[in-house]
Amino acid sequence: MKLSCLQENLKRGLAIVSHAVAGKSTLPILSNILLASDDGRLKLAATNLEIGITCWIGAKIEDEGAVTVPAKLLSDVVGSLPNDRIDLALDVRTQTLNLKCARFETNIKGTEAGEFPTIPTIDDRIPAAVFPPVLLRETIEQVAFAAATEETRPVLQGVQLRLRDNRAIFAAADGFRLAQRIIELPEPIAQQQELIIPARALTELARIVDDDESLVEMMITPGGGQVLFHTSTVDLVSRLIDGRFPDVDRVIPQQYKTRAVLDRQELTKAVRLASFFAVASSNIVRLHMEPGGEMGPGRITISANAVEIGDNKGQIDATIQGDGGQIALNVKFLSDAIAAISTPQIALETQSPQHPAVFKPVGADGYIHIVMPMTVR
Template sequence: MKATLERTDLLKSLTHVHRVVERRNTIPILSNVLLRADQGSLKLKATDLDLEVVETVPAMIERPGATTVPAHMIYDIVRKLPEGSQVVLETSSDNATLELRAGRSRFALQMLPETDFPDLTAGTFTHQFTLAGGAIRKLIDTTQFAISTEETRYYLNGIYLHTVSTDQGQMVRAVATDGHRLAQAEVPAPQGAAGMPGIIVPRKTVGEVQKLLEDREAEVTVEISDTKIRITNGPVVLTSKLIDGTFPDYGRVIPQHNDKEMRVDRDEFKEAVDRVSTISSERGRAVKLSMSEGRLVLAVNNPDSGSATEELAVEYDAEPMEIGFNSRYLLDIAAQLTGDTALFRLADSGSPTLVQDNATGDSLFVLMPMRV
């Protein structure tokens, strides 16, 4: 194999594919990236057996062929090469090493045979549709923070994607929850999405998709089956296994009859929560919200370090009430709101609170209260 290509093109592709590779691997071939040179392009592939990323870059191919080399090693080498340099990749005559040349730099990397490299892309996809990169980013960005990290409830370790019928028509909805907070977002369903199975996309896959969708205008092809999802964005193809589990009936935890409404300026609220939570303990992080007509008082009391209060003007005309929340969770939700005003719908100090964006009606958040 012998291929010559621009350092910029190679680095961009290695940046996309090397992230999939775990740094600690008991199976040596999974530490490697597959390089296949053929017909004017170099194809790079990396996998961890659950997630696979493939990217094709233009290259001058003198000798077609394929091999695998350590993914993080070749990424670090190419990253440190001078900008604008041409990179030559050539396998040695004894097929033991891959020589990487750029300017006066020479590297010889140990290889493993490409026949050992696993393939994740077997199987057929039952549904296919196209969405703008920005729409997929919106579903991910709005809900990702609420994905659970608790391994015992593995079915919560991802984003639940499914289609629903609403007053606005057919929508693709994303939901994530960790039992303490829930985030939901939706976008209009494109042609081909109707009847797709409800799927749980794993946390690692969600993070990789988010990084790959740099262009919000790009048309992205999504293919789905009961066990896999494939996302094609230009020269990049990401294939991932799905979480094999049943997502809980999240509709039951979304409050329907919270009759107390509070409207508050989003930025003022976010900054005030951030300020008073400086006092809170790392473990507790509790902030108390005391509401009365036209007024909200945020209070934190930490026996070890002191107390803090801040008062905000709000729209609230129901009976006075107090409720406590984890300040980190409040800040996470506030960061996802796009309008100037946050709308809180409350019932009492022991019931879930609904937070909505006054700008759009296509996302909502549910937050469980804390004792304070």
């Protein structure tokens, strides 16, 4: 293998695939990155056997070939080289990769490419769905963080994706909160699908998807055990999670007794102030809603009390429908729910202190975030 490419392109490509490198593994090859010439471009690939990422960068190919080298060492070397052309050459006999850039020369001992696991790639199959890249990334960022991080319930470590006609429904839950986003697809699907994709895989996808891409194609591997997301320069493949996802539709409240519409930035500030005290008191923050009258608007009081350090109380104006009331929530889950919404105003819907709180963006349909209440004695 003999080729040349720009340092900035190789550095960017390595940054994309390096997140799929196995941190600790009994298979040393999983700590390597595959470099291979591929149809006039340089292909970079890494996998931990759960997620695989492949990236293509522009290169001038003189001789075809492939090799795997230690991921961290290669990334450190390339990241420290000047922003100039890099010449790469492989000594096939010793499996040593030679890199020359400006006045620097490096030799890295590698391993034969044949030992690297095969990562599924796109073929001539019709995509199960296509997504606009900006909308896909926004949706993932609004949903994936609500998935569970503990391994006790593997199904909840994933994001449920339901494909229905021209809609995609993303949902994640961890037993204490639920986030769901419904988006319109640019093209109707050929067949209804229901998948559970690891939240980590989707988080990586959101990180690497380029806004300049036309569409992101999603495909299911023939065995049905993996999902592949494809763009013109990057592929991400992930195993799917087996199991039955909770019935999301049954969890989402269909009615409310109190609905408050309030300014997102003001709510963010009030909750942040309360959080300084909530963290010392079981992370509990209380929201008390009072409807307005002829004399003025309604208001919400956000408070937290920690016996050992003190307390905080803040009030913000709100348009409140219904009887008012109060609810206690986990301050981190409340903060995450607010941060997931970008509209200037947020709607908060409640039924009672024992029922979940429902957060929705005002003026934008399709997103809902549910937080379970906390019991306060």
